[in-house]
Amino acid sequence: MVSFSAIGLGAVNGRPEPAVVQFVRRILRSRTGTAGVVLFFFVVLAALFGFLIRPHDPTAVVGLPYEPPSGDAWLGTDQLGRDVLSRVLSGGTTLLLSSLLAAFSAYLVGVSIGVFAGYAGGRIDFAVIAVIDILLSVPPLIFIFVLLAGSGPNFTVVTVGIAVVLMPGVVRIARAAAREVVTNEFVEAAVARGESSRFIVLRELLPNLWTPLMADFGIRISYSVGIYAGLAFLGFGRQPPAADWGTMINENRLGFFQNPWAVVASAALIAALTISVNLVGDAYARSLGRSVGDDYV
Template sequence: MTEAAVPLDQAAAPPARRPLVILWVRAWRQTRTKIGFVLVLLLVAIALIGPYFAPHSPSDFAGAPYSPSSGTFGTDNLGRDVLSRFLWGGRSILGLAVAATAIGLTLGITIGLVAAYSRSILDDFLMRGMDMILAFPAIVLALVAVATVGPQLWLLVLAVGFTTAPRVARVTRGAALEVVERDFVRAAEAIGESRRKILLGEILPNVTSPLTVEASLRLTYAVGLIAGLSFLGFGLQPPAADWGLMINENRQGLTVQPWGVVLPVLAIALLTIGTSLIGDGLSRAAAGIDRGAE
């Protein structure tokens, strides 16, 4: 008894790539995505390895306050080396932004998947709750939470993540509504798969493309919001080094010694632009707009 012959074209066919991989490949063809990746990589490298090249400790005094001649970029309002504080100050804002984005994505994706799959009044209840949160400015909610308890970093991360979740939930629900009606979801229900396995194993992998785009946008949002809260004094407290805190500390000496403000502002701006370019490239790739020359 001989085995059935396998067609040559079927045997030689390469394995199908995952939708997320296809999305990244299409996005990488665009110049904007490459520029954004380089900018983000540069700022991440400065934040991670910059402290090893700092000429001073972030709290060491290097000269007179607002001295433009001390060190590479002068000194800050207390006479500390601006370059050293800049190299030390990136870890906090990046770490807090990534943690807040992760919390927001986890909450938002969970709520969005449950709402889309419930097919009941639970959908309306969850989404109306998200609408109530969206009705308030995010920075106001974060300020109320931090001002009530105090400038605790864990609370800052939770507050920013909480304000991020509603937008992620709406995107997740919108993408999952079409998926929950597909035949493979019905088949999984028919064979008795658990709801958790259906949500995570059947629905979630089919909405990863829009969620990847949303994740990059939420990271941009978290960077800006955390930097703003640090500028207002609700992030890391002195004498810690933080880009948002540096802007607040040195704004009064901007006309005398601008580097204490210019360096962190430039870093935050480039980081925001980089993540925005990556998100724009991913969204264009998801929409089928492949313009590599742009």
């Protein structure tokens, strides 16, 4: 039998505690993890629901270009005289959704391929790793630019491109973790009992991969955010006059010294999203080496 701790589950009142619940408990037990969760939800609320409290239409001209903060425009105006605060509160949705969808998609596909390769071994494992090494040799931005060459700026293409760029790294992580677990006695016992490959993968391998995969997932989200922000800066995000945090940095960089908030506000929210995810991932990874009763920063 495999213990609850071995498969990423705890026990509450004699009943197994789901891995997701244990994951959240581990994070919230840390002050840095709690800070990361709070910061993450602040950015998510600003990105998804900020439009509900924006003071102006994000495309409306409310003053002269690069005016400093005032009562009518709390963060001043941008290069066309539009309210920076209103555009910031309207410009994070695409970045957030594209980054999260790309990371989740990369993990869904990457973990499936990696676990399958790690469990199958032999020629299948060799073939999968050969293909992954080829994908890793292609510069990420060049690959995405090739995808965008025929379609132009497109949310779906950008999201798929980021997912494909992230996927090879996920495959390698999942495959390495699966290769380590597949040699354990409980997997061999399942094979000896005549269990199907599907049963072994879903019931024996995947639960034991929760820890390394969750520790890595935050890093992939950070990569995804950085890639999308870079693409938006280069003009492949939402197109003007729509607001987009990455695009806003590019649009207002020349007026930084007239009104730095036109650049700093968007950059700060992108940084906050990345930092919050890293704080959560770091808190979880650090918790793995401590007992349940330990306190740590």
